Amino acid sequence: MKKLLIANRGEIAVRIARTAREMGIETLLVASEPDAESLAALSADNVVVVGPAPAPASYLNQDAIIAAALDNGCDAVHPGYGFLSENAVFARKVADAGLIWVGPNADAIEMMGNKSMARESARKAGVPVLRGSDGPLEPAADAVDVARGIGYPLVVKASAGGGGRGIRFVQSEDELLATIEMARGEAASVFGDPTVYLERFVQHARHVEVQVLGDGKSFIHLGDRDCSMQRRSQKVMEEAPAPDLPDGVRQTIRESSVELARECGYSGAGTVEFLYDPVNQEAAFIEMNTRIQVEHPITEQITGIDLIREQLLIAFTGAMSFSQDDVKFSGHAIECRINAEDPDNNFFPSPGLITAMQWPSGVGIRVDTGVEAGSTVSPYYDSMLAKLIVHADTRESAIEAMLAALDETRIEGVKTTIPVHKRLLGRPEFAAVSHHSKFIETVADLMGAK
Structure with a gap:
């Protein structure tokens, strides 16, 4: 190449x-x-x-x-x-x-891009899946009976959805049919595919995921991550490895993710995402992302492996440069996505000229950014300015290091989400790993952080 x-x-x-x-x-x-x-x-x-x-x-x-x-x-x-x-x-x-x-070939992208098809592939590979409808919900299907078999609350999901989009919650049978029709119309207009399926909703679930690599012949994992700190189903902060996972659950999601990659004949970097139910200590498949993830740096920090390099090597040579036995894990990493948004105004985008910018430095600190002082934040694109990553020996020391790094960060000219990250890191629920993917919406003082 x-x-x-x-x-x-x-x-x-x-x-x-x-x-x-x-x-x-x-x-x-x-x-x-x-x-x-x-x-x-x-x-x-x-x-x-x-x-x-x-x-x-x-x-x-x-x-x-x-x-x-x-x-x-x-x-x-x-x-x-x-x-x-x-x-x-x-x-x-x-x-x-x-x-x-x-990246993976078009067939694998297509297979995993359709969420109902992805569920079926996951089942075949032995990946645990949530109770849900058997494939896409056909217009003639008795949705009420299907939903009763799943139980409430549940979610209606667009088959072609992803990234937190195309999801609608249903609390009771009274809402079901109207929500399905609304979801179908939304899916058709946003994704060009009106098909939807039903899936059990896990209350207070954590979002965990496994990084996989494949070259079409060999398939491995690079450990797991926790992405439970989300706002409106969009990730805000991630960490690796996923904390407070029972050994059996960790082993299951890692091994079954590799089997799913094998089932797809996967080539390149991919991420298999799960919902983890801490009450029942069970994890279930959500979807597979057939690309490099925003949060890939935290996996790089705990493994010492350059995922972009591996993507390029696999694409050019058709082979990975290492095996599963070569993967060693070290310490704990946390990533904060710093966005140009105003937390005092419902996280409204804050485009404009960055007049000053200063990043922290030191052992274990990494900054991945696409802007600098003098850059203009455009209203046309995603508002993420940078990813601030820290790596330390333990989770506790990583939290302390991230708080210190955020204190040293200075961005002027646009509003940013740095105050929210400080509050999240300081929450006792985060320290105790009792937070979940809807946590931010339940804590009033995180909205409108000063």
Whole structure:
């Protein structure tokens, strides 16, 4: 691989460019007009502007991106996360153009992208799944009987949904049919697929996940993470390994995740996500993300393995550079996603010019960012400015180190979510691992943090 096209922006584009440079791979970044002089653009060897600011005209413009790759002599395309990273149509177009797709093949993306199909694949692989409808809920199906078999509360999920979207809660039978119709209409308009399925709702569940790697022949895991600190189903803070998991549960989710990767003939980096019920000490499959995750740095910190490097090696050579026996775990890592949002105004986006920026430094501290002082935060894209990561010997020392790192961080010109992270880290529920994926919404003083 001599030249890599990066089909993304922000911190993940900077991250990919850094590893590619270390591997001696030239990079080409496709950018929207306002991103032409961004930190990501400065990090790449070459930049091609593919369209104006709106994502459909630039970062989602499949034909323009492939044309840029071919016109500039690229060998491969790395999609990062978000945008086109889990788009099977785009993955096929890349391959059909004679380019290497850095990720699993289109069939695996399609299989795992449809959540009801993914549940069936998980069942076949022996992965524990939540009680739910048997495949997509057909229009003629007696939804009331199906729901009674599952029990309330439950959730209606879009088959093509993901990333916390396409989910509606149902507390009682009175709400069921209207919610299903609403979910079908929403799924059709947002995802282009009206099919939905039903699944048991786990009260006060934790969100845990397993990082897997495969090369189509060998399949391994790189441990687990906890992503339970969420706001409106969007992750806010993550840590690795997942704390306070019974050994049996940890072993089950790790081993069954590897079996799911094997079932798919998986190639590349992927994440298998679970809901963990601490009351019954049971974990059940939610979905598989067929891309690099936002929170991949915490896995890198506790394993010492560069996941982007492995993605590129697998895509180019067809083989991983190590085996399961080579994976060693060390210490504890925490990641805070720092967004340009105003916690005092219901987390409303805070675009604008960053007038000053200062990051902490020291042993165990890592900052992955796509902005710097003088950067403009655009209203057109996700509001994440950076990921602040700490690694320490124990969870307790990692919490202390993160609080100190947040105190040293200075960002001026836009509002940020740093005050919320400080409050979350200081909560006794977080220390005791008694929080859950709906925790933030239940604690009033976390909303409107000063």
